[in-house]
Amino acid sequence: MGRRDFRPFLAPAEDFRSVNSNVGDPSEEQNVSSTLERPPRRTARLDQVVVRFAGDSGDGMQVTGDRFTTGSALFGNDLATLPNFPAEIRAPAGTLAGVSAFQVHIADHDITTPGDNPTVLVAMNPAALRANVGDLASGGTVILNSDAFDERALDKAGYASDPRSDGSMAAFAVYEVKMTSLTLEAVKPVGAKPRDAERSKNFFALGLISWLFSRPIEPTLAWIAERYAARPGVVEANTLAFKAGWNFGETAELFESAYEVPASKLDPGTYTNVTGNTALAWGLIAASVRSGLPLFLGSYPITPASDLLHELAKHKQFGVRTFQAEDEIAGAGAALGAAFGGSLAVTTTSGPGVDLKSETIGLAVSLELPLIVVDVQRGGPSTGLPTKTEQADLLHAMYGRHGEAPVPIIAAKTPAHCFEAAIEAARLAVTYRTPVFLLTDGYLANGSEPWRLPDVESLPVIQPDLAVAPNHVGPDGEEEFWPYLRDETTLARPWAVPGTAGLEHRIGGLEKSDGAGDVSYDPANHERMVRLRAAKIAGIAEAIPSLEVDDPDGAGLLMLGWGSTYGTIVAAARSLRAQGLRVARAHLMHLNPFPANLGEVLGRYAKVLIPEVNLGQLSRLVRAEYLIDAVSLTKVQGTPFKVSEIEEAAMLLLKEIEQ
Amino acid sequence: MTNVMSAPTTSRKDWATDQEVRWCPGCGDYSILAAMQFLLPELGVQRENTVFVSGIGCAARFPYYMNTYGMHSIHGRAPAIATGLAISRPDLDVWVVSGDGDALSIGGNHLLHALRRNVNITILMFNNQIYGLTKGQFSPTSEVGKITKSSPFGSLDRPFNPLSVAIGAEATFVARTHDMDRKHMMETFRRAHDHQGAAFVEIFQNCNVFNDGAFEHLTGRDQRAEMLIPLRHGEPIRFGADNQRGVVMGRDGTLELVDVASVGESALLIHDETRPDPGLAFLLSRLSGGVDRPTPIGVFRDVEVPDYGTLMASQLEEVRRRKGEGDLAALLRSGITWEVDGRSPTAAPGEG
Structure with a gap:
């Protein structure tokens, strides 16, 4: 294929700023490592770009995407990522089922989503192209590994004709690069077998894209050296492949120019790039430090929550005890046992694990002990889509237990927000002596964003307020400990841990008498206890912040979201406003109880739109609770909403309001 | 668990709660509760550092009657809950009270893994070979052919031998006692408590309502001498009213019951609780079964392995x-x- 102009990228729908792509405008030389050739180069400025790397699940696309992300973070861009990989570790090579992709959106300004449509697609084989090209923005760029486009591979991917020559990609700028053979040539000095040498081709691709977008190269070279330190041959091969990719961009004159996405004007501070799972694990450690309670995790491996177990297992210097249990039930059970003993107890899982833990969560409701239950939601029902995202466990968290068993529910809205959400879950669990659901999802868990690190001293302090003395005088004048004598304000019961002399007591799943906590089958007492437990959870509404509404123009339409739809809804609101439309938006972190002002907020708007990656679960709760005619926007494809999808739904409602 | 030897500072009544005990009159659970309440003052342990955790079933009401910390949890889950407590609070004495259905049926997985990990908990399994609290269905230790409400034509289930299960999981302490002998129970519980790591004790317990006399052929006053084989560490394994019978290793690798006179005392198997390999303890556990087969009693296995916590x-x-x-x-x-x-x-x- 002949040389074509490298055309400007389209801006993703979230942002209507003009694309500043001064192609041909020479700019300063980049600071490239001295080991690389440095001919004068031309760069053009872009304010944002969305790149998707796609290949076989064994091709190292997640690593490639992750390194590109880190390089961009260090460069100072704002960014958001969307990893997308199959459940199989190594699905058959070259098939659509085995395609693994990583999308990253980098910008010189504040962004909130990984982008609706990639503007650049790197495809390592025909299957990767076929599975992803449909998402590519019109006018976008395809960079493909032409070595992988033989007849057999095309056939495996289901192509009847070669897409490179059949005209099907006429709308895109297509660049063919012989990545495999160039990699093999580059790593020849290492002397590895071709099969092994070929494995470095993802670093060739990374080098090429790093050149194309003027990313700093030193962090990647340093990372390669550290990551593969145990295998010097691999360090050398990956380094050579990476540099070969970079130099290819520099010298091949395939591309008109390199591009630059300038650093974003972020708030001053120290930043790091975190995934939701890492931020959540750190939030739990922070809650342990800020409460003085030792952290205990009872867990069982499950996608996409296992990284929480992995991360917490690394940090034993904080006194973190991680217990990999025999099953989900034991993970929750052990955590509850540790809670009885005075630990900040956590169990982490995904939907199928919640099914199994439900019995223990019900016991925790009855025992009134603090327990944090983290559900990293994934596509269901049953095993469903283990590696794909969904928000369909809200009603499960809300109602998934027998009997009247209310629990507070908190949902994180962005990867970094998982940190704050974990601390808030711990605060509610400890303050109210209750199990708390903390909902995230696969998108938040594996997605990442730059995070301005908080001042540790500014984090909330959690008061365990453990019982140390008897709290009641018996009829004989003797001091006693009543485990179910409640705090008048919070209705929380005292938490007396074993080892405290004089406070020995028995608790269990049988109904207890109000106050004394003895087993009681008295009908009136049961009703009182059911209502007390409900009132305790409902009362949390008084201790959480009011719902804030972003409504600069006095809109008639409110977009109400929860969880990981945050970034998309924010982007949709910005886009609509940029078009002169008035729209309000609010995002719920607390889903049970709702903030006290939610009813009043909802009443202010003619229309309420609730986008959710499920079949309308929050919408159902809101309609039931507030008797308003909320409009549900739903999607269950294992992927987040696109900004355009929310915009379109909002525009329809705006038209209805006008009429 | 550590055993602090000192003069008792508590008495039986310090360990009893004011709750009315609600087991059926005549239930074997009463004597087990009494044995525990007599023993704890002797152990010199403190009430505030003692926790009883149970699941569901008749036996699981036990914590309500002990004036210590306690948790009556959910069916089968006590070993998991106790694991979390014991490994986060190594300073506590954690007891698990369970039954044959609770420990071996619904909670079988948790039992195996608590034993495998060698968590520092003491598990007492009241075996009455029946579901009592749900009013009389066959349990995982009921004999084949048992007629119950849920098996009117006879149970088809092959029963577990609880000690074989525990030894198969390489539990580091395994013992058996029965509800008709308080002294033996107290001694067995004491040994289990002194063991650092997971201790598993099967207690033959009579359910006089739904499975009365299930162990009468073994534990009845007139039967014990001929039907219970007392295991004593370092001694030849003998039993019988006149110690006339014994256990030898057969040529096919199984254990055989013999008349001592016919083989000579030197041929008898010497009991060694501390063998690291669980094989011989497993063979001893296989001697049980059937109404006419004598069964070993006492400590089968007591080996030192670092505990999980x-x-x-x-x-x-x-x-x-x-x-x-x-x-x-x-x-x-x-x-x-x-x-x-x-x-x-x-x-x-x-x-x-």
Whole structure:
């Protein structure tokens, strides 16, 4: 294929700023490592770009995407990522089922989503192209590994004709690069077998894209050296492949120019790039430090929550005890046992694990002990889509237990927000002596964003307020400990841990008498206890912040979201406003109880739109609770909403309001 | 668990609660409760450091009657809950009270893994070979052919031998006692309590309502001498009213019951609780079964293996020694970090 102009990228729908792509405008030389050739180069400025790397699940696309992300973070861009990989570790090579992709959106300004449509697609084989090209923005760029486009591979991917020559990609700028053979040539000095040498081709691709977008190269070279330190041959091969990719961009004159996405004007501070799972694990450690309670995790491996177990297992210097249990039930059970003993107890899982833990969560409701239950939601029902995202466990968290068993529910809205959400879950669990659901999802868990690190001293302090003395005088004048004598304000019961002399007591799943906590089958007492437990959870509404509404123009339409739809809804609101439309938006972190002002907020708007990656679960709760005619926007494809999808739904409602 | 030997500072009544005991009159559970309440003062342990955790079933009401910390939890889950408590609080004495249905049916998995990990808990399994609280269905230890409400034509289930299960999981302490002999129970519980690691004790317990006399052929006053084989560490394994019978290793690798006179005392198997390999203890457990077969009683196995909670605590200490006490600010900076100064959009890479 002949040389074509490298055309400007389209801006993703979230942002209507003009694309500043001064192609041909020479700019300063980049600071490239001295080991690389440095001919004068031309760069053009872009304010944002969305790149998707796609290949076989064994091709190292997640690593490639992750390194590109880190390089961009260090460069100072704002960014958001969307990893997308199959459940199989190594699905058959070259098939659509085995395609693994990583999308990253980098910008010189504040962004909130990984982008609706990639503007650049790197495809390592025909299957990767076929599975992803449909998402590519019109006018976008395809960079493909032409070595992988033989007849057999095309056939495996289901192509009847070669897409490179059949005209099907006429709308895109297509660049063919012989990545495999160039990699093999580059790593020849290492002397590895071709099969092994070929494995470095993802670093060739990374080098090429790093050149194309003027990313700093030193962090990647340093990372390669550290990551593969145990295998010097691999360090050398990956380094050579990476540099070969970079130099290819520099010298091949395939591309008109390199591009630059300038650093974003972020708030001053120290930043790091975190995934939701890492931020959540750190939030739990922070809650342990800020409460003085030792952290205990009872867990069982499950996608996409296992990284929480992995991360917490690394940090034993904080006194973190991680217990990999025999099953989900034991993970929750052990955590509850540790809670009885005075630990900040956590169990982490995904939907199928919640099914199994439900019995223990019900016991925790009855025992009134603090327990944090983290559900990293994934596509269901049953095993469903283990590696794909969904928000369909809200009603499960809300109602998934027998009997009247209310629990507070908190949902994180962005990867970094998982940190704050974990601390808030711990605060509610400890303050109210209750199990708390903390909902995230696969998108938040594996997605990442730059995070301005908080001042540790500014984090909330959690008061365990453990019982140390008897709290009641018996009829004989003797001091006693009543485990179910409640705090008048919070209705929380005292938490007396074993080892405290004089406070020995028995608790269990049988109904207890109000106050004394003895087993009681008295009908009136049961009703009182059911209502007390409900009132305790409902009362949390008084201790959480009011719902804030972003409504600069006095809109008639409110977009109400929860969880990981945050970034998309924010982007949709910005886009609509940029078009002169008035729209309000609010995002719920607390889903049970709702903030006290939610009813009043909802009443202010003619229309309420609730986008959710499920079949309308929050919408159902809101309609039931507030008797308003909320409009549900739903999607269950294992992927987040696109900004355009929310915009379109909002525009329809705006038209209805006008009429 | 450590045994502090000192003069008792508590008495039986200190360990009893004011709750009315609600087992059926005549239930074997009463004598087990009494044995425990008599024993604890002798152990010199403190009420506030003692926790009883149970699941569901008749036996699981036990914690309500002990004036200690206690949790009556959910069916089968007591070993899991006790694991969390014991490994997060190695300073406590944690007892698990369970039954044959609770421990071996619905909670079988948790039992196996608590034993495998050697968690420092003492598990008492009341075996009455029946579901009592649900009013009389066959249990995982009921004999084949048992007629119950849920098996009107006879149970088809092959029963578990609880000790074979425990020894198969390589439990580090395994013993058996029965509800008709308080002294034997107290001695067995004491040994189990003294063991550091997971201890499993099967207690033959009579359910006089739904399975009365299930162990009468073994534990009845007139039967015991001929039907119970007392295991004593370091001694030849003998039994019978006149110690006339014994246990030898047969040529096919199984154990045989013999008349001592016919083989000579030197041929008898010497009981060794401390053998690291569980094979012989497993063979001893296989002697049980059927109404006419004598069954061993006492401590089958008592080996020293580091317990899980201690290992976990040492690992925490070791990491702390290596990395220093956790520093939250440093944790947040443990990945790649960069500074944004607010004036220039250029960011400088740096490692935190």
